[in-house]
Structures are given as C-alpha cells and as structure tokens.
Amino acid sequence: MKRALAEQVIVISGGSSGIGRALARAAAARGAKVVVAARNTEALGHAVQEVEDAGGEGLAVTGEATSEVDAESLCARAVERFGRIDTFVATVMVTVYAEAEDLEAEELRRVMDVNFLGRALAFRAALPHLKASRGTFIDVNSGLAYRGIPLQAAYCASKAAGRAYFEAARVELEKHKTGVDICLILPGGINTPQFDRGRQKLGVQPQPVPPIYQPEIVAEAILHCAEHAQRELPVTWAAQKLLWGQKLSPRAGDLVLLRNGWIRQSTGEPKPIDSPDNLWETIPGDPGAHGRFDDRARASSAWTEARLRLGKSGSVAVLALSAVGGAIGYHGITKRR
Structure with missing residues (x-):
C-alpha cells in the first residue's frame, strides 16, 4: 500500500512550469510535502509560494536535468528536509519543432539528453530512496512514445526511448521485489508554456493539437x-484514441498525419525562427502552469475522470470501452502534452 497523499513527500523535476507546476500546487492542496526542481530560480520561487499558499510545505532546488551530480543532490536535499521520498515525478523536457532533415546533431543530442538521459539519471538517483519507502517513480511521457508525428521527430524519439527504458526497469524491480512502482503518464494536447519556449525552425507559432486540455487534468x-x-495511464480521450488507433492501423495514422500533421500543430501566426528558446538555457521570467491557449483549453476530461474513478475500484470496464472506442474512431491526429 502506498501512503496517502497527505503523508507523502513528492519530488517534481521540471516543477517550475507546465504540468510540473500544476502538480506542485495540486499536491500541496492534498497535504503532500513538495520539492520542485528546475533551472529557473525565479520560477521555482513562485512555485514554492504557490505550494505554501495551498497550505503545503515546499522546497526549491535549482539544477540541470542532464547532470548526475544535480540529480543526486536533488534527492539528498529532499531527504535532508523531509526525511524520505515517496514519489518522484519526472516532467522536465525540451523540444525542437522541425522536420527531421532540419535537425542539427547538437539539437538531437540535447533533446535526448534532457528528455531521456535526464530522466534515467533522476530514476537512478531516486531509486535507493524509493526502495526505502516502497514508493513510485512517475514518468510524464507522451502518447508520442508510441506514434511518431511530423515536426517532432526528436521529441518522439526521446519519449520512445524513455518508455523502453522504464519498461525494462519495471520488470527488474519486480524481480527483486523492491516494492517500487514505475508509472507512465501519457497526456494528450496540453496547454503548457512549452509552445512559446521550445525551439522552432518553422517560422510559425506552434500549438498543441486540438482538443487542448489544461495541465491540472494531468496533475490529477x-x-x-x-x-x-498503474503501468500506463493515458490522459484525455485523444491520448487513448491515439494508442488504440496505432494498434489498429499505423497506416491509417500515416494518412491522417499527411493531411493534418502540419496545419494542426501551428496557429498560423508568423514567429521568427531565431526567437528565444529554452533548449540550452532557461528563459528569464515566470512561465507559470498555463500556456497561451486558456481560451481554447478544456478544464475537464470526462474520459480521464471515468478512468480514474474506475481505476480505484480495480475495474477493467474502462479498458474495454477504450478498445471499442479506438476501433470505432481514429479520426484525430496524435496529441502531445
């Protein structure tokens, strides 16, 4: 049995913005002690303030996701302050919007280093503490771990690498009876600041593929x-539909992407290719949890709410529903967080 949230110490890498930021606030509201880590010191300060405003205790730790030393320091500081780690959540990410042939070698390496290697290093650093608490490592991954889409080759590859890594690690932990669980969260299109802060080589403003949802849904x-x-948890019906559609007919997915894969990933607004981005360095200021799409983003997902409700009782009915729904309607494009 896992501890109740009110008794947990939760560490969040990438806790300064987006899903990680929304999660920090939601966890604090449930009584958890929260440790947030990122590069942006200013944003981390605001994140801790939100944790305290929600009635929780918070700790900010500045560090670089690709540093093994920083990963170990993060875990050590969490344990020093709060005594243990019950749940470690990896949300940190970077991306480059570009066609595959336009990606430079250093851009590919950086995306893989942050999104894959950084999470693997966090897992290694957190594991001794999670063994002690019989806790949980949660990787906020993406449905794009299962389905590559145009303009996001580097991001998709990094997510697929993470899924395979944690799939292997999950079996190893079970063999050794550690009591540690690994969960993958697979969100759909989420309204986070990454669409303004990620590198793009397209000359237009990127957007999450509609329908767009607020990050609080993923936090829950x-x-x-x-x-x-849970082994894997698709968040939003769009994400679930993607997974079943890919199983049913990858070629159908190709055809959908040929028609919609470019136009639905941009607002159409011009944006200079040399705009500031956070690939190598953080962007000053506090990005918060939400991106620019509040007027279009949905605050709830009936599918996700049903999945969570039924999941608590161990029901598999929702899985049967997802199979039926996936077979009936694979009409959307793949989604990402």
Whole structure:
C-alpha cells in the first residue's frame, strides 16, 4: 500500500512550469510535502509560494536535468528536509519543432539528453530512496512514445526511448521485489508554456493539437498514480484514441498525419525562427502552469475522470470501452502534452 497523499513527500523535476507546476500546487492542496526542481530560480520561487499558499510545505532546488551530480543532490536535499521520498515525478523536457532533415546533431543530442538521459539519471538517483519507502517513480511521457508525428521527430524519439527504458526497469524491480512502482503518464494536447519556449525552425507559432486540455487534468492523473500505481495511464480521450488507433492501423495514422500533421500543430501566426528558446538555457521570467491557449483549453476530461474513478475500484470496464472506442474512431491526429 502506498501512503496517502497527505503523508507523502513528492519530488517534481521540471516543477517550475507546465504540468510540473500544476502538480506542485495540486499536491500541496492534498497535504503532500513538495520539492520542485528546475533551472529557473525565479520560477521555482513562485512555485514554492504557490505550494505554501495551498497550505503545503515546499522546497526549491535549482539544477540541470542532464547532470548526475544535480540529480543526486536533488534527492539528498529532499531527504535532508523531509526525511524520505515517496514519489518522484519526472516532467522536465525540451523540444525542437522541425522536420527531421532540419535537425542539427547538437539539437538531437540535447533533446535526448534532457528528455531521456535526464530522466534515467533522476530514476537512478531516486531509486535507493524509493526502495526505502516502497514508493513510485512517475514518468510524464507522451502518447508520442508510441506514434511518431511530423515536426517532432526528436521529441518522439526521446519519449520512445524513455518508455523502453522504464519498461525494462519495471520488470527488474519486480524481480527483486523492491516494492517500487514505475508509472507512465501519457497526456494528450496540453496547454503548457512549452509552445512559446521550445525551439522552432518553422517560422510559425506552434500549438498543441486540438482538443487542448489544461495541465491540472494531468496533475490529477499523476496524483492518482502516486496512491494507486498503474503501468500506463493515458490522459484525455485523444491520448487513448491515439494508442488504440496505432494498434489498429499505423497506416491509417500515416494518412491522417499527411493531411493534418502540419496545419494542426501551428496557429498560423508568423514567429521568427531565431526567437528565444529554452533548449540550452532557461528563459528569464515566470512561465507559470498555463500556456497561451486558456481560451481554447478544456478544464475537464470526462474520459480521464471515468478512468480514474474506475481505476480505484480495480475495474477493467474502462479498458474495454477504450478498445471499442479506438476501433470505432481514429479520426484525430496524435496529441502531445
């Protein structure tokens, strides 16, 4: 049995913005002690203030996701302050919007280093502490771990690498009876600041593929897994539809992407290719949890709410529903967080 959220110490890498930021606030509101880590010191300060405003205790740790030393220091400081780690949530990410042939070698390496290697290093650093608490490692991954899409080759590859790595690690932990769970969260299109802060080589403003959802929906799914571990949890019906559609007919997915894969990933607004981005360095200021799409983003997902409700009782009915729905309608494009 996992500890109740009110008794947990939760560490969030990438806690200064987007899903990680929304998660920090939601976890604090449930009584958890929260440690947030990122490069942006100013944003981390605001994140801790939100944790305290929600009635929780918070700690900010500045560090670089690709540093093994920083990963170990993050875990050590969390344990020094709060005594243990019950749940470690990896949300940190970078991206480059570009066609595959336009990606430079250093851009590919950086995306893989942050999104894959950085999470693997966090897992290694957190694992001794999670063994002690019989806790949970949660990787906020993406449905794009299963389905590559145009303009996001580097991001998709990094997510696929993470999924394979944690799939292997999950079996190893079970063999050794560690009591540690690994959960993968697979969000759909989420309204986070990454669409303004990620590198783009397209000359237009990127956007999450509609329908767009608010990050608080993903935060609730993560907190569910912190108490009720699941192997993988698609968040939003769009994400679930993607997974089943890919199983049913990858070629159908190709055809959808040929028609919609470019136009639905941009607002159409011009944006200079040399705009500031956070690939190598953080961008000053506090990005917060939400991106620019509040007027279009949905605050709830009936599919996700049903999945979480039924998941608590161990019901598999929702899985049957997802199979039926995936077979009936694979009409959308793949989604990402």
